[in-house]
Amino acid sequence: xxxxxxxxxxxxxxxxQSMTLQCAQDMNHNSMYWYRQDPGMGLRLxxxxxxxxxxxxxxxxxxxxxxxxxxxxxxxxxxSAAPSQTSVYFCASAPSxxxxxxxxGQGTRLTVV
Amino acid sequence: SQQGxxxxxxxxxxxxxxxxxNCSYKTSINNLQWYRQNSGRGLVHLILIRSxxxxxxxxxxxxxxxxxxxxxxxxxxxxxxxxxxxxFCATDVASGSRLTxxxxxxxxxxx
Numbered sequence: 001x002x003x004x005x006x007x008x009x010x011x012x013x014x015x016x017q018s019m020t021l022q023c024a025q026d027m028n029h030n031s032m033y034w035y036r037q038d039p040g041m042g043l044r045l046x047x048x049x050x051x052x053x054x055x056x057x058x059x060x061x062x063x064x065x066x067x068x069x070x071x072x073x074x075x076x077x078x079x080s081a082a083p084s085q086t087s088v089y090f091c092a093s094a095p096s097x098x099x100x101x102x103x104x105g106q107g108t109r110l111t112v113v
Numbered sequence: 114s115q116q117g118x119x120x121x122x123x124x125x126x127x128x129x130x131x132x133x134x135n136c137s138y139k140t141s142i143n144n145l146q147w148y149r150q151n152s153g154r155g156l157v158h159l160i161l162i163r164s165x166x167x168x169x170x171x172x173x174x175x176x177x178x179x180x181x182x183x184x185x186x187x188x189x190x191x192x193x194x195x196x197x198x199x200x201f202c203a204t205d206v207a208s209g210s211r212l213t214x215x216x217x218x219x220x221x222x223x224x
Contacts, residue, residue, distance in 0.1 A: 004155075033212065042201060042216035043156075058211070090155060094212070098143040098205060099163060102212055104155035 002026050006091050006105035013081045013112045021076040021108050023091030029103075030096040032074035034058075034066060036087040037107075043090065049074055051096075081112045117202045117215030125221040132189040134218040136202030137182075143205045145178055147187050150199045150217070159187075159200075194224045 007022045025032065030051045035043040035058075045058030047066040055066050063085060065077045074093075078085060088109050094102040120135045136145070144163050148156040162169045162178045162185070169176045175188040189196055199217045206213060 035214070040216065043214040045211065045213060048211060059213075092156075092212075099161060101146060101158035101161055102148075102156075102203075104148075104157070106155045107153075 004091055004093055004103050004105035006089075006108050008108060009106065010109050011111070013078075013110065015082060015112060017081050018077065018079050019081065020078075021089055021091075021110075022073070023075065023105060024073045025091075025093040025103070026072065027093060027095075027103065028071070029093035030071070031094040031102075032068065033092040033094075033102065034064075034074065034076045035090045035092065036060065036085075037090060038087050046076065046089075081110075083112045086110060086112045117204055117213065119200070119202060119215045119218045121218060122216070123219045123221070125223065126192060128192060128194055128222055128224050130192055130222075132192050132196070132220055132222070134187045134200050134220070136185045136187070136215055138185075138202075138204045138215075139183065140204075140206055142180075145176075145185050146203045146205070146212070147174075147176060147185075148201045148203060148214075150201065152198070156201065189220075192220075192222045194222050196220060196222045 004025045033048045034046040049055045049068040052071045088107045091105045092102040117138045146161045147159045150156045160171045173190045178185045201217045203214045
């Protein structure tokens with residue numbers, strides 16, 4: 001049982017390059033999330049998807065786009081990477097409902113130089 | 114701004130002692146959750162307390178919730194070196210579709 005799988009685990013980009021972070025879950029969850037974690041800032045929500053076909057902005061959506069490709073997959077795209085986007089990115093999924101826990105991937109460590 | 118704020122930011126204790134971490138939040142919630150993160154890893158769910166609950170136990174963990182003060186505490190009893198990690202509170206503020214995290218408490222348990 002893989003849970004939430006993120007790829008890649010590490011990535012270095014040059015300023016202005018684009019890339020897509022992939023996330024897939026095998027738990028049949030409706031909700032999926034993308035967070036970024038910076039030192040001393042905790043986790044900040046970038047985008048979330050409450051169900052297949054829907055996406056909504058979180059706290060820090062600028063510079064990012066997302067696609068909920070199907071129920072399993074939720075990707076995060078950086079169209080033109082900036083050094084301020086250097087961070088650790090976490091994908092998470094959760095079942096529907098208000099009393100459910102979230103399951104996290106292992107993270108993608110992104111450095112933009 | 115962050116919905117939740119943990120206190121203290123860092124805590125260092127000896128093995129066998131109890132560790133208490135606090136979380137305050139700003140808006141009404143459906144539930145409050147605590148997560149643990151080992152260095153370089155993803156977050157792992159520890160415990161969830163509903164807004165109509167006041168206390169919950171799970172093994173060596175005890176969580177309290179005071180909705181009138183918009184605060185929660187996590188108590189880890191008889192701590193072990195393996196409990197060394199960052200601990201985050203998270204609040205579910207709108208129909209289960211958004212989970213908002215605090216900045217975390219870094220717990221170090223010295224053997």
